[in-house]
Amino acid sequence: MSSFASQVKNELVHVLGDQICCKMAELAALLRMGATISFNSKHDFGINFVTENAAVARKILSLLKTSVPKIHTEVTVRRSRRLRKHNSYSVRAIPSPETSSILKQLGFLSAKNLLDAGTDRNFLQKDCCKIAYLRGAFLGGGSVNRPEGQYHLEFVTGNYNFARLILNLCHELYLPAGITDRKKVYIIYLKESEAILELLGLIGVEDDLLQEFESARNLKEIRNQVNRLINCETANLQRTINAAGRQIDNIKIIQQYDKYDNLPKAVKQTAQVRMNHPEASLAELAELLNCSRSAINHRIRKLEVLAEQLKKGDATR
Ligand SMILES: [Zn+2]
Structure with a gap:
């Protein structure tokens, strides 16, 4: 992941939707990006989420805690001994009636306590929730390049329905996203600098960081313009x-x-x-x-x- 993407994610950790609807939407998208469900002998369900990004682990934790104050969570850090390999953080919500109930509310479990693909559309009626959902999806499985290179922002997921949903939400917010697949994963991408700036602004990236993106972009554009004029x-x-x-x-x-x-x-x-x-x-x-x-x-x-x-x-x- 580019350092620019890490900067963006570190900032997004502190952005919380005002309303509970938005918090649920963001939590759902984050969990869709990589949570696995566990259960105990009493048939209570739990959540496991592993990430290499400490900021993302913090965000999951804070969303779980604000949604269900009584939820019991554990965080463990696995330090990498190898150079250039990242630490990994695992967030667990212990199997319990509280965890089961939040999973049910999110549509991850059906009424019969069976694992369900979910119907996230239900809580994505309002723009505030759509935006929060995209923020969660970006935190959980997104990346963006600093614009000295190619303009590129992407969401990566192995779940086709989830990928289609992210694509449709982008279109509903007038963002010209495309989709492609690569070795068993789906990639939803934005390639226009304006659109990338707009998405980042929507999901809550502050102006300072956007300006950094923009000034790098302007330099690149001036260079390109000169070349174009000549050629x-x-x-x-x-x-x-x-x-x-x-x-x-x-x-x-x-x-x-x-x-x-x-x-x-x-x-x-x-x-x-x-x-x-x-x-x-x-x-x-x-x-x-x-x-x-x-x-x-x-x-x-x-x-x-x-x-x-x-x-x-x-x-x-
Ligand atoms: Zn909302």
Whole structure:
């Protein structure tokens, strides 16, 4: 894991949702990322969670304690004797009626005390809970690169349904996530710097750390811009025009489905200006609308997401 990812996680440990609904959502996602269930001879259930990140262990512990004050927990540290191998932390909630009841509330156990794949959707109705869930998923199985390298943020899990859920939640929050698989695990990823910044901001990463990401990104962008100017001004222009063409197609789809008038005001305004200026770059659109480039990016993405949903026929708004 990159040191930037560790920094992000250390910070996220201190972010707690205000409401119990959000705490449950975050705990559920964290447990889905790597908990195993144990039980004793009285058929009480317990939870085991192993992580190499001390911050994540602390977060699990604090979420368990705030959800069920009486829960009995144990933490053990296995120190690695080998160089460059991490310590591992194991958090256990001892099998007990309290632990069983939280597992039941989370949907991990069905009414008959059988292990259940769970129905996390039930407590993911509100945006606050969706965000808390993504924070838990990121803490439990996420990573992000410092932007000197490639822009990349990912969630990794072996559970297909959980992976689909993370993907859908990202889309519901207008984050352009993709999914792929690699040797028995599923990877949900973000590759655009704007989207990565937005997700990190949403789940509670503070501005200082985001600015660090952004300034590294700006340096990289300036370097890239210079290269682009020298190498391929025409190619760039062509790309702008192609992108604008796709955006206009999206707007037309939205119009065909009669959803254009329902668009939020700022999004509709952006669509209008895009239609009137098919040759303009996003920076020029931002100038025309007197707003930031990232605001334009965000609105263009909303149009794209909506058009995609309409094409797929699963639009609900
Ligand atoms: Zn909530």
